[in-house]
Amino acid sequence: MAAATPASPRGSGAPDFVVGPLDLVAHVDEALAVQAVAFGLSQDEIDVRRHIVLRHLDHPQARALGATTPAGRLVGFVYGLPNNRAHWWSTVVEPYLRATGSERWLDDSFVITELHVHPDFQQRGIGRSLITTITDAVVQPRSILSAIDTESPARGLYRALGYQDLARQVLFPSAPMPYAVMGAPLPLRRR
Numbered sequence: 001m002a003a004a005t006p007a008s009p010r011g012s013g014a015p016d017f018v019v020g021p022l023d024l025v026a027h028v029d030e031a032l033a034v035q036a037v038a039f040g041l042s043q044d045e046i047d048v049r050r051h052i053v054l055r056h057l058d059h060p061q062a063r064a065l066g067a068t069t070p071a072g073r074l075v076g077f078v079y080g081l082p083n084n085r086a087h088w089w090s091t092v093v094e095p096y097l098r099a100t101g102s103e104r105w106l107d108d109s110f111v112i113t114e115l116h117v118h119p120d121f122q123q124r125g126i127g128r129s130l131i132t133t134i135t136d137a138v139v140q141p142r143s144i145l146s147a148i149d150t151e152s153p154a155r156g157l158y159r160a161l162g163y164q165d166l167a168r169q170v171l172f173p174s175a176p177m178p179y180a181v182m183g184a185p186l187p188l189r190r191r
C-alpha cells in the first residue's frame with residue numbers, strides 16, 4: 001500500500017490534506033457523496049454506484065486512496081483494479097480499441113475506475129496526487145481509463161500525466177454522453 005503523503009496547496013506551507021490508503025468499503029457513502037457533488041449524481045445513481053463499487057472492491061488487487069483534511073474529512077478519492085477483459089467496462093470499450101489498433105492496452109493494464117475531488121478542494125494538486133500515488137504502487141506497466149469526451153479538467157489532468165486518446169466517442173449503455181478511452185505508460189509523467 002502507498003504511504004500517506006502530506007501535501008500543500010500550491011505555493012503555501014502547511015499541508016491541508018493527506019493522501020493515503022482508504023477503506024472504501026467502510027467509507028463508501030462519504031466517497032459517493034464526494035462523487036455526487038464533483039461529478040453530479042442523483043440519489044438513484046448513487047444507489048447503483050454503491051453496488052458497483054462494493055463489487056469492484058471484492059477483487060483482491062483493487063486499490064483505493066483517499067485525500068483527507070486534518071479534521072478527517074474525505075475530500076477526494078481514487079480507486080481502480082487490474083483490467084479484466086471479462087468485466088463489463090472492458091467488453092464495452094474493446095471493439096472501439098480494436099478499431100483503433102489499441103486493443104493491447106486491455107492487457108496488463110491498471111484501470112482507474114473513479115477519481116473525484118470535492119469542488120471546494122479542486123485545483124490544489126489533490127487529483128494529481130491521488131492518481132500518481134495509486135499508479136506508482138501497481139505492478140502493471142500501463143494504465144487505462146475512460147472520461148467524458150469533452151474538454152474537461154479531468155481530460156486536462158490525464159493528458160498532463162501522459163494519458164493519450166485510444167478511442168473517442170465511446171458509447172456506454174445508459175450513459176448519455178460519449179466517452180474517450182485513454183491510456184498511459186506507468187509511472188505517470190511528472191511535471
Ligand SMILES: CC(C)(COP(=O)(O)OP(=O)(O)OC[C@H]1O[C@@H](n2cnc3c(N)ncnc32)[C@H](O)[C@@H]1OP(=O)(O)O)[C@@H](O)C(=O)NCCC(=O)NCCS
Nearest residue numbers: 038116117122123124125126127128147153154156157160
Ligand atoms: C478531474 C479532477 C479529479 C481533478 O482534480 P484536482 O484536484 O482539481 O486536480 P489537480 O489540482 O491535481 O490538477 C492537476 C492538473 O489537472 C489539470 N486541471 C485541473 N483543473 C483544471 C481545469 N479547471 N482546467 C484545465 N485543467 C485542469 C491541470 O493539468 C492540472 O495541472 P496544473 O495545475 O499543473 O495545470 C477534478 O476536477 C474533479 O473531481 N472533477 C469532477 C469529477 C471528474 O470529472 N472526475 C473524473 C472522472 S473521469
